[in-house]
Amino acid sequence: MIPHLFRTEYSRITAVLCSLFGLDNIGVAEDIASETFLSAMETWPYKGIPANPTAWLYVAARNKALNYLARNQTFRTKIEEKFRSANHEELAFEIDLTDNTIADSQLRMMFAVCHPAIPVESQIGLALRILCGFGIDEIANAFLTSPETINKRLYRAREKLRACSGRLEFPAPAEIRNRLDTVLTTLYLLFNEGYYSESDDAVLREDLCLEAMRLTYLLIENPQTSQPVVHALLALMCFHASRFPARRNQEGDIILYEDQDDSLWNQELIAKGVEFLHLASREEKPSRYHLEAGIAYWHTVKADTHEKWENILQLYNNLLMLEYSPVAALNRTYALSRVKGNKTAIEEAEKLKLVTNPYYFTLLGELYRGIDDKKAMQHLRAARSLARTENDRKAIGRRLSSFHGN
Numbered sequence: 001m002i003p004h005l006f007r008t009e010y011s012r013i014t015a016v017l018c019s020l021f022g023l024d025n026i027g028v029a030e031d032i033a034s035e036t037f038l039s040a041m042e043t044w045p046y047k048g049i050p051a052n053p054t055a056w057l058y059v060a061a062r063n064k065a066l067n068y069l070a071r072n073q074t075f076r077t078k079i080e081e082k083f084r085s086a087n088h089e090e091l092a093f094e095i096d097l098t099d100n101t102i103a104d105s106q107l108r109m110m111f112a113v114c115h116p117a118i119p120v121e122s123q124i125g126l127a128l129r130i131l132c133g134f135g136i137d138e139i140a141n142a143f144l145t146s147p148e149t150i151n152k153r154l155y156r157a158r159e160k161l162r163a164c165s166g167r168l169e170f171p172a173p174a175e176i177r178n179r180l181d182t183v184l185t186t187l188y189l190l191f192n193e194g195y196y197s198e199s200d201d202a203v204l205r206e207d208l209c210l211e212a213m214r215l216t217y218l219l220i221e222n223p224q225t226s227q228p229v230v231h232a233l234l235a236l237m238c239f240h241a242s243r244f245p246a247r248r249n250q251e252g253d254i255i256l257y258e259d260q261d262d263s264l265w266n267q268e269l270i271a272k273g274v275e276f277l278h279l280a281s282r283e284e285k286p287s288r289y290h291l292e293a294g295i296a297y298w299h300t301v302k303a304d305t306h307e308k309w310e311n312i313l314q315l316y317n318n319l320l321m322l323e324y325s326p327v328a329a330l331n332r333t334y335a336l337s338r339v340k341g342n343k344t345a346i347e348e349a350e351k352l353k354l355v356t357n358p359y360y361f362t363l364l365g366e367l368y369r370g371i372d373d374k375k376a377m378q379h380l381r382a383a384r385s386l387a388r389t390e391n392d393r394k395a396i397g398r399r400l401s402s403f404h405g406n
Helices: 002-021 023-047 053-071 073-085 099-112 120-131 136-143 147-163 173-195 206-221 228-241 267-280 288-298 306-322 326-340 342-352 358-367 373-386 390-401
Strands: none
Touching: 002 023, 002 053, 002 099, 002 120, 002 206, 023 053, 023 147, 053 073, 099 120, 099 173, 099 206, 120 136, 120 147, 120 173, 136 147, 173 206, 173 228, 206 228, 228 267, 228 288, 267 288, 288 306, 306 326, 326 342, 326 358, 342 358, 358 373, 358 390, 373 390
């Protein structure tokens, strides 16, 4: 209960308090939000979980913030003087945690942490920490680096953010598109961490995916950020989310795409994805999100036809020309196998030489099946040795067990 609420409510409380205290006091806002959850951990095990846990947290956060202001008159005076000197009206210390204020504060926070003075990697790390409630280990996993490196980045990023002192405000229209790219990258990473979480050794963490979708929808609801590229990202998320019920079995193990029960796919989410993708088509030049959304759409088409895989292959070709990544190139080879056969796909896959990537060996293991079963098993064993989670190791083990005499 508390970990889930921390994921969703910590960032909301922090954003509202930053709106009140200013970006240079982001540490105070984070401390009050953290103390709120500490109180919940100390109180709920003995008194029981309240009927409305979110409301309890908001009342506790409001009281802690007001108590902080009452105890720290110097802090309160400093904030009042700063905002008056910036030609703001006198600050009224009302801690407003209504839905509209939370949404507005989080939207502002999305763009504040993506300030151009902060390096892009640090922007994303700070957003994942403050806006999305990521742990240090989760952020380190997203960047394929160490927790120590992430802590240093976050410290420097907070210092930069404090230097941009003032109220938490929405950027000028000319700045929005420059910062929007980083905002979307952050939301994309958040969704991906939920779609397949290595840091939590879980097949699927729907809470992260739903939070990413909620934050993306905040951008769509605002006229200044309701742009085709945002619709494309939300379409991508809808298509992936539509297949959530079919991605796990009753034991929580992953079910690969070709083995999924397509009757479990959420047709309402697929329809929403189609709607958002149609709105995204207003963009003359497609982004990576447009192309990935197109790929995800074709994966929601139940018919296993040559046309389906031709379309997916062409979209991957366009994606790699727009923005090359080894993962996309690897995924493309599976589509290639469905269009031109396994032998052609094996030639393309082996050129990638992704010898530290377990999915590289998993794919080769499947492509060699029926062509050279000995090689197929060798690749699957290599994949199992490199697998980062127990769920991956179990899935690869099931593949290996399908060979006789392995």
